[in-house]
Amino acid sequence: xxxxxxxxxxRASGAPSVNKPLKIGGLSLDVPVILAPMAGITNTAFRxxxxxxxxxxxxxxxxxSRALVERTPESMRLIRHHESETTRSIQLYGVDPVIVxxxxxxxxxxxxxxxxxLNFGCPVPKVTRKGGGAALPWKTELFRSIVxxxxxxxxxxxxxIKMRKGIDSDxxxxxxxxxxxxxAGVSSIALHARTAAEFYSGTADWSAIERLKNTISSVPVxxxxxxxxxxxxxxxxNETGCDGVVVGRGCLGxxxxxxxxxxxxxxxxxxxxxxxxxxxLGEVAAAFKRHAELxxxxxxxxxxxxxxxxxxxxxxxxxGYAVGGELxxxxxxxxxxxxxxxxxxxxxxxxxxxGADAEGQRGRAGTPKNPSLPDKWLDSRELQETHRxxxxxxxxxxxxx
Numbered sequence: 001x002x003x004x005x006x007x008x009x010x011r012a013s014g015a016p017s018v019n020k021p022l023k024i025g026g027l028s029l030d031v032p033v034i035l036a037p038m039a040g041i042t043n044t045a046f047r048x049x050x051x052x053x054x055x056x057x058x059x060x061x062x063x064x065s066r067a068l069v070e071r072t073p074e075s076m077r078l079i080r081h082h083e084s085e086t087t088r089s090i091q092l093y094g095v096d097p098v099i100v101x102x103x104x105x106x107x108x109x110x111x112x113x114x115x116x117x118l119n120f121g122c123p124v125p126k127v128t129r130k131g132g133g134a135a136l137p138w139k140t141e142l143f144r145s146i147v148x149x150x151x152x153x154x155x156x157x158x159x160x161i162k163m164r165k166g167i168d169s170d171x172x173x174x175x176x177x178x179x180x181x182x183x184a185g186v187s188s189i190a191l192h193a194r195t196a197a198e199f200y201s202g203t204a205d206w207s208a209i210e211r212l213k214n215t216i217s218s219v220p221v222x223x224x225x226x227x228x229x230x231x232x233x234x235x236x237x238n239e240t241g242c243d244g245v246v247v248g249r250g251c252l253g254x255x256x257x258x259x260x261x262x263x264x265x266x267x268x269x270x271x272x273x274x275x276x277x278x279x280x281l282g283e284v285a286a287a288f289k290r291h292a293e294l295x296x297x298x299x300x301x302x303x304x305x306x307x308x309x310x311x312x313x314x315x316x317x318x319x320g321y322a323v324g325g326e327l328x329x330x331x332x333x334x335x336x337x338x339x340x341x342x343x344x345x346x347x348x349x350x351x352x353x354x355g356a357d358a359e360g361q362r363g364r365a366g367t368p369k370n371p372s373l374p375d376k377w378l379d380s381r382e383l384q385e386t387h388r389x390x391x392x393x394x395x396x397x398x399x400x401x
């Protein structure tokens with residue numbers, strides 16, 4: 001553990017508070033932090049693990065509206081919450097205003113959610129080439145119809161949106177989409193400060209978050225992009241004036257980041273020092289094992305499926321630690337919890353936090369690319385009849401935002 005000084009901005013006269021409660025409709029978050037939805041990652045197991053380390057709002061992985069309306073077994077399993085999840089948050093993805101409204105109506109009528117988020121940030125080519133995800137806000141009336149219908153269907157349940165800057169630097173949509181969403185009555189707006197063309201590459205444009213914050217006056221604006229540490233989150237809020245942060249890839253293999261965030265925000269306002277969580281290898285191993293156990297529960301006791309799922313987390317958890325390639329490979333092919341215990345027992349649990357080697361970017365950034373879009377999608381801001389078939393095919397369960 002390392003004791004860090006509170007950011008100098010906290011000691012400056014008139015420095016803004018970053019630890020005030022975040023109000024999202026009727027919800028009040030003591031710490032202005034939201035776990036970004038990530039497909040295949042932010043299931044109940046990971047959300048529970050993150051909550052054990054800190055506070056905030058923990059959103060489900062993205063769920064396709066059409067699949068939910070059709071009550072597919074997988075979508076019904078994904079909307080399940082553990083009893084300890086006292087604020088049940090679900091993110092939906094959809095392109096049809098009627099279907100999205102039906103999905104929201106279902107969640108509300110069956111008391112399955114306390115917060116619903118809509119995804120307009122997915123940059124995956126399989127989605128954008130059909131007009132979905134980050135491509136959709138370009139069609140302003142379609143975007144308006146989806147958001148207005150969802151807000152109406154949600155009633156008293158807070159309905160929020162998450163989006164990107166736009167399709168590329170020549171086709172930005174976030175300011176207009178933000179104004180439309182605010183007018184429709186959403187409870188907050190989150191912006192990933194990259195375009196679809198940038199994917200996760202380069203550096204997030206935090207100045208766009210500031211511009212959106214200066215444009216939207218009645219609901220909170222949340223910032224997302226390049227928050228790899230608690231200090232990054234404090235800096236984003238100071239630089240942009242945003243009301244809260246959305247943390248995605250920065251918490252991969254680091255559920256304790258949410259404890260860091262709570263401590264950093266509190267110390268910023270009080271001007272005191274805070275103890276940053278810098279786990280030993282033994283503490284990492286224990287968290288990894290806990291994650292695997294929660295996955296077994298999530299998969300209804302299917303230990304084989306849980307172990308197959310935990311394998312993708314190996315590189316993230318042990319980033320920077322002296323764990324040999326052979327052992328990493330064994331962990332990445334683990335078959336059951338007994339084998340997992342045996343492998344973890346061979347680690348030097350006293351090995352200290354490796355410092356910078358464990359910090360920084362996590363997950364694949366990708367490279368900038370020309371976005372895949374339906375033919376002539378950019379010719380008009382209005383939805384053409386020829387694009388309706390594309391949109392029907394856009395409802396695929398892909399991660400992004």
